[in-house]
Amino acid sequence: MELLAAVEKRIQDDNIKNIRFEFLDTNAVARSKTIPARHFKSTATSGILFPAGVDIECVETEYAKGQFELVICPTFGIKAADNAATFRTGVKEMAMRNGFVASFMSKPYPKEGGSSGHLNHSLWSLDGKTPKTGDSSRPYGLSEIGEHWIAGLLEHAPALSFLQSPTVNCRDRVKPDTFAPFNATWGVDNRTCAVRLKPVGAHGIYMENRMGSSAGNPYISLAATIAAGIDGSNVSYLFHLQYRLTSHLILLNTFPDTALLPADMEAAFQALKKDEILVSAIGADLVDALESVRRLEMTTFAADSDVEKFELHRRMYFDYV
Template identity: 50%
Template structure:
C-alpha cells in the first residue's frame, strides 16, 4: 500500500472522508476526519493535531502537568503523518476510510508516543536478529446502550445458548473485523454477564499492535451502531470477572521464517533464547505491571484465585502464572504473558514485554524454577518470588525504580506516562475519600 494506491481506492470507492487516527497514552483512538479531496495534501504535508492529547486522561477532563507535551510547549500542535499500510475502508461507516498516524514535533518523531515506543523496541529486537510474532487476546463486556444492562445476567462461560439472543451483533463482529485486517479465528462468551472474547490471528512486528488498536476501536463502534456499548474496562463490576488482554507471542528469526523458542533437545523443550526471554519478563514483572495493567481499575484485578497473576511466576500451560508457556513443536510453541488487562494500551503492553525480554537475552538472565501447582499458594512458588503491585502508587514506584525498563522505553515516555497516571491515581483517591463507589465505572466504561 502506498499513496498512489490509496488515492486509487478513494476514487474507486467514492469515499467521502478518511479518518486520520492515532492512539493516545491511554489507548483511546483520537482522530480527525479529512475530506477525501484533501487526503493527498494532508498525507504528504502532514495534519496538525494537538500534541497534548498525550497528557490527558481517558475522558479528556484533566490535563496532567509536567508531561513534556502540554504546557511546556504552549499546548502546540504536532504534525501527523499517515502510515500508508494501515489504510482501511470502514465497512460499518458510509463512504469512510481510516488510516493510522504518528506525530512529529519540529521535524522529529515524538519519542513519548505509544506507537513510536513500541516500534523502537521492535527495532532493538531486530538488531538482535529476532522478530516478534504476536497477538493480544482481549475480553470485553457488552451492555445495552441505554439501560447499561449486560447482554445476559448469568455467569456460565461457553454455554452455546448464551450467544443466541445477540447473535446478530456477533455476526456483525465476524463480518466486519476481517474486512479491516483483523483475522478473526473464534468468538466465545466468557464467564461474566455480557462478557465476550474474540481471538484473531497473530502478526509480525508493529502490525500486531495496530491490529489490537483497530480491534478495540472497531468493537466499540460496531456495538454503538447496533444499540449496544462495548467496554474494555478491566473490572467494571467489582464482584464479577475482570477482563484481560493476554499478550501471546513467539520469537522468530529476522526473516520471519525460523522459530526460535522450541528446542527438542532441552529438558524443558525451550531454547536458551526462550529461557532468557522469559527470565527477563519475570525479572521486570513488577516494573512493567503498570504498562500491562495501566489504570487504577486494572490493578484491582491483581487478586488471588481470579486467573489474574499476582506474582512473577511461570509454568507450562498454567493459568495461575504470569507467564504461561505452551509447547506445540517448533512453530507452535508460544508464550502467553497473562499480566495484560483489557484496559491496556496494546502498543505499551507489547513494548513493555519486549523491553523486559530483550534484557533477559542480552544479560543471559537465568530462568527461575517453574510452578506446577497454584501460583497463588506460597508453598507452590520459588523462594523470593516478587509480587506484582496492586495499586497505582506502588506500580509507578516499581516502574520508576527500574532503570533498565526506564532507559529502554525512554525518559520522554516515562515522564509523560507517570504524570498522566499519577493524575489518574489522585482522582481515584479523591473519589474513594468522598465515598463515590460509581466513579470507576463512570470514568472508564464508556470510552475505554
C-alpha cells in the same frame, strides 16, 4: 448463527426496542469448543474488521456477565499491535451503532472477573521462516533463548505490570484467587502465572504474557515485552523452575526470589521508575506523562468504600476505554 439472525430479524419486524441487554447464562463460560471465526463472516464484524485486516481466530464467553474473549490471528511485528487497536475501536463503534456499549475497562464491577489483554508471542528468525522458541531436546520443549526471554519477563514483571495495566482500576484486577497473576511466576499451561508457556508441538510453542489488562495500550505492551525479553537474552537472570500449582499458593520462603506484582498504583510507579531498562526503552518523557495522569486519577478516585470507588471508576473509564 442462522437462528440468531432470524431472531434479530423478528425483533426488528415487530418493532421491539432494546431497553436492557444482559446475559443470563449461569455457567458464563464456553462449555465446548470455541466458535471459529468463519461463523462471523456474515455479521457486522466482517463489514469492518475483516476488510481492515483484522482476522478473528475464535470467540468464547467468559466468567463475568456480558464478557467475551476473542483471539486475534497471529502476525509478525507491529501489525499485531495495529490489529489489537483496530479491533478495539471497531468493536466499540459496532456496539454503539447497535445501541450498546462495548467496554474494555479492566474491572467494572467489584464482584465480577476482570478483563485482560494477554500478549501471546513467539520468537522467530529475522526472515520469519524459522521458529526459535521451541527445542524438543530441552526441558519443557523450550529453547535456551526462550528460557532467557521468560527470565527477562519475570525480572521486569513489576514494571511490566504497570505498563500493561496502566489505569487505577487495573490494580483491582491484580488479586489472589483470580486468573489474573499477582506474582512473577511462570508455568506450562498455567493460567494463574504471569507467563504461561503453551506447547503446541515443536514449532507451535509460544509464550503468553498474562500481565496485561484489557485497558492497556497494545503498542506499549508490545514494546515493553520486547524490551524485557531482549534484556533477558543479554543478561543471565535466574530462570526459576516452573510453578505447577496455582501461583496464588506460592510460598515465598520456598521461592524467595519471586517478586510480587504491585497491588496499588503507588507501588507500580516505584517499580517502573526503578527499572532503568524499561524506562530507557519506553522513554523517560512518556513515563513522566503516565505518572502525572495516573496521580491525578488517584486523587480523583479517593473514596471511602469499594462501592463508591467502583462508581467513580465506571464514570471515568466505562464508556471511554
